[in-house]
Amino acid sequence: MRITCRAQGGGFISPTVTIDNAAGGKVTVDNNSATSGTKVTITVTPDAGYTLDKLSITDDKGNVINYTDLGNGTYTYVQPSGSVKINAAFKALDKAPASAADTGVSKLLNTMEHLAYLSGYEDGTFRSDGSITRAEVAQMFYNLLKNQDVNTSGMQFADVPENAWYAKAVNTLASLGIINGYEDGTFAPNKAITRAEFTIIAVSFSNKAAGNKSFTDVSNTHWAYSSIATSAEYGWVNGYPDGAFEPDKTITRAESATIVNRMLNRQPDKKAIDASTSIKVFKDLSSGYWAYYDIMEATNAHHYEKSNGKEIWVP
Known part of the structure; x- marks a missing residue:
């Protein structure tokens, strides 16, 4: 899919940003009317079962524009004076999640x-x-437990107060052998x-x-x-x-x-x-x-x- 963005404002027409979205995901930009020298953020969203394979950005003369990978599917580049073409290619993941x-x-x-x-x-x-945090992870998995009625007697970490919002989750998962604390008897819930x-x-x-x-x-x-x-x-x-x-x-x-x-x-x-x-x-x-x-x-x-x-x- 090709998406062409041309915005008007300030008495001029801004450069065109053309996005070639291949099958397997989509690409968006945060500023379709960026002027020369403006930083533009690209967000790449693969479909389920796909991952980004290649991302390229070129100007209207075909020259490659360098970009910065910010992680988590976001990238930035500096808008040139002319138009820009963004091309993303996706590939299927090595394997779909197992049952x-x-x-x-x-x-x-x-x-x-x-x-x-x-x-x-x-x-x-x-x-x-x-x-x-470790406490948040414990609470997240506790929320998903089929059976939350687990005997936690004798399970107590030195830094997990009985009245802490995460105490039940931490002690339950520890009793099930899912999580462990440290050798000094702590759990480090806020780490x-x-x-x-x-x-x-x-x-x-x-x-x-x-x-x-x-x-x-x-x-x-x-x-x-x-x-x-x-x-x-x-x-x-x-x-x-x-x-x-x-x-x-x-x-x-x-x-x-x-x-x-x-x-x-x-x-x-x-x-x-x-x-x-x-x-x-x-x-x-x-x-x-x-x-x-x-x-x-x-x-x-x-x-x-x-x-x-x-x-x-x-x-």
């Missing part, structure tokens, strides 16, 4: 009812690119969790099938290699376009929602979400954000049915 029944996730987690397992903040934001740590927790809900997926920065001697390889084998994680996984990088709230949806085999119904006037929205989240639909899936309880392997939201 929650096959991975064993459905034994403990509710994969049938599509309840809201994440929420935003009191100020109306979701903070998609913000980190997620931002890394991609490796999150993956270990996610895989703890599964049958832990062996995987052999390799990433450039995760050797087979890495302390989290087994869980990362298993998560890739299940189709939950794919790493970054450069082949890295970045295990020590803190995971974002958007990334967490995306991975959990894959674990649960939950697929956002984009048409229903775009058409709905009653879904929960967040003032800092737009539909052009790369994980917008996964976040809507995670934060809005809904009824659904499956048709040809796709999820369709129903009233």
